[in-house]
Amino acid sequence: MKNIANITLYAPGIVLFDPLTLQAFLQRVGYQGSDVFDLFIDDQAIGAQAIGEGVVFPIYQIPDDDYAVFLEQGALPAADAQRHFTYQGAPLHVTSGVLVAADLGALMDWDAAFFCNYLENYPQRLKNNDYLDVAPGRYLVAISGYSALAAPLNPLGYGLRLEAVQQLPPAMPDEDFDFSLERDGQSVNRQLHRLMTMHIDELITLGQYRSFLDTLEHQLGQPVGRVPLEEGLSDFYDHCLELARLDASVLLTILEQQREASLRYIGAKLEMFAEPEGGKDNIVNEPLPLTLPLGHLIEFALLGQGDGIAAYLEQLRIPKAQQYARQISALFAKSAD
Secondary structure (H helix, E strand, C coil), rough: CCCCCEEEECCEEEEEEHHHHHHHHHHHCCCCCCCHHHHHHHHHHHHHHHHHCCCCCEECCCCCCEEEECCCCCCCCCCEEEEEEEEEEEEEEEECCCCEEECCHHHCCCCHHHCCCHHHHHHHCCCCCCECCCCCEEEEEEEEECCCCCCCCCCEEEEEEEEECCCCCHHHHHCCCCCCCEEECCCCCCCCCCCCCHHHHCCCHHHHHHHHHHHHHHHCCECCCCCCCCCCCHHHHHHHHHHHHHHHHHHHHHHHHHHHHHHHHHHHHHHHHHHHHCCCCCCCCEEEECCCCHHHHHHHHHHHHHHHHHHHHHHHHCCCCHHHHHHHHHHHHHHHH
C-alpha cells in the first residue's frame, strides 16, 4: 500500500482528487475543455459543487516548494516533527482506489488521458504529482500541516486521516482554511533567489553566444539574424529567466560546458515542432531571430536541473504544458546521450 506522496510544486497549491471521479464529474457538467481551474473559478457554483461532492479538495494558497502528502494511518510523522494545525471535515470521493496529489497545474491543464490511466502512466509523470492508495469510498478527511518531517517524507507536508462515511454532508465546515506552513514569522518555504545576475542584453553581446549562433546556423542550414534586439525583447527574456529562477550566467555556462548537447536539443526540438510550408494556418516562417536559442536554453537549463520545467511552462501559459513538458523531457534525455 502506497501511503506517501512526495511532490514538487510548479504552481502554488495542491489539489487532491481521484482522476476517475473528476473526469466523471466534468462529463456530467458537460465540460470538454482543459482549464478546469478556470471552470471552477469562473463558475463558482460548479467549483463549490465539485468540492462538496468530494471530487477535488484544494490546499492553497501555498508557495511552490517540495511537499509530502501522506496517510497518517500508515506513515505517522516522527516525534520531532512540528504540527502547525489540523482541519477537520474535508470531503473526498474515491472511486478508482487512486488518490492523486498534484499541484494546481493538473487542473489548469487537465490531461484526462494521462490521469485516468495514472498507474500505467506513472513512470512518465513529472515531479508535481504522485498518488496514494485509498480504498474506494466517501471520506471526511482531517488534514494536518507539518514541518521538520523526516525522510522518506519531504520536510514540509500534510498528513491525512480518513474517516469513511456513507454519504458526505450537505455543507462544508464553516471554517477559513489556512494551509500555509509559515509560522511565527519564520518562512519554511523556498530558497533565496540568487542575488547576482547577468542579463540577456549582456549575454547576447558575448563571443560565446555569437559563436554558438554560428554553429547553430551551420547545423540548421539557415541564417540567424544579428540585428539589435527590439525594444522590450531583452526585458521579456529577463522575465522568462526570473520565472525560471535563473539568470543569464546559467545560459552562458551551458554555452561553455554543454554546447554540443544543447545544440542537439535545439535541433531535435525545431525538427519535432517544425511546420513545413507555414503549417495548417499557412504562416510563413520569418528568418531566424538573434534570440532563437534563448527560450530553448532556458528549457535546457531547467530540464538539466531535473525539476521546475512544468512550473515555468505553466507560468508562461503554454497550452497543454504538462504534455509539452513530457515531450521536451524526452528530447533532453536523447540529446544528453
